[in-house]
Amino acid sequence: MSSLDLNPERTALVAIDLQHGILARPLGPHAAADVVANSVQLANAVRAKGGLVVWVRVDLTAILHLSADAPTAPPKGSPPPPASASELTAELGIQSGDVVVTKRQWGAFYGTDLEQQLRRKGIRTVIMSGIATNFGVESTARGAFDRGYELVFAEDAMTSLSADAHAFVVGNIFPRMGRVRATADVVKALQEG
Template structure:
């Protein structure tokens, strides 16, 4: 349950990009994008920072390491990193390209948030158990108050989505719906 949002809270949306959004998800993608757009509008109207994160794993060290599930070697489409048209970004939003699951690792995200005195973040995006959870873990380690917009995120694996929501996120922050979060902005 979302009890409150810090006065300086940023919205951080993970990997809502054209190259990631294809495929089945735990929640209907249209609903996730609609809720993400409502959060963006709400944060813009409140004068709070909006962070739009995409991923471009090309050449990152983790893509070359041994693991059971290998990354497909297929060529990415030209629009792979482009943010979905449904997400209403502005030029003054913070845009971050990550190369791993964690939007803080080897990016300027923490510095950008610190410049704006941000102490809390609201997270949404895809995939719940990968990019959102990876970023949430780092945010919690850095001392941010973390809130999860549960209806503005999804995962390709329903069980993984539910595991993050039920067992992982309660250890790092508070969870609620887009409506819950927008009500706390007022």
């Protein structure tokens, strides 16, 4: 495994869907509380070195639902989720210099100002965290990869609806797109950068 050299001022943390309606779901392999805590560690390290912190939330009342064999939408006739389900958890400690992006599909680039926010700050490297590894995190990572951003995946700062789904993406997809590391290793690289 190669070392992780980062230019913190050109690095952004993009944390996906750390909001009430998603944190409350059964998750694995990492617990929601651990993912939030590790994302907060990353955010603090990025901010301390002049990087950008981006919190992405999905508007669950307006998310795109298309016909699918295994839909992720609630069954027809179900009441809509409460507004609080789309709110980011207060445990993130969002600060005034942070950016909040609202999406209406899995990926955070389409139909949002995420790319504009990253370009304005001269970001070249994106650290990914959040939920779910194989939905919002992967979709956003693919968008970042297609746009030429270097990617770092904080494996223990993300989780999914099952440990198997998380393991497949972390072991087979993310290593082909960027570098997969533990939160502690990413924080250390930021501090040394």
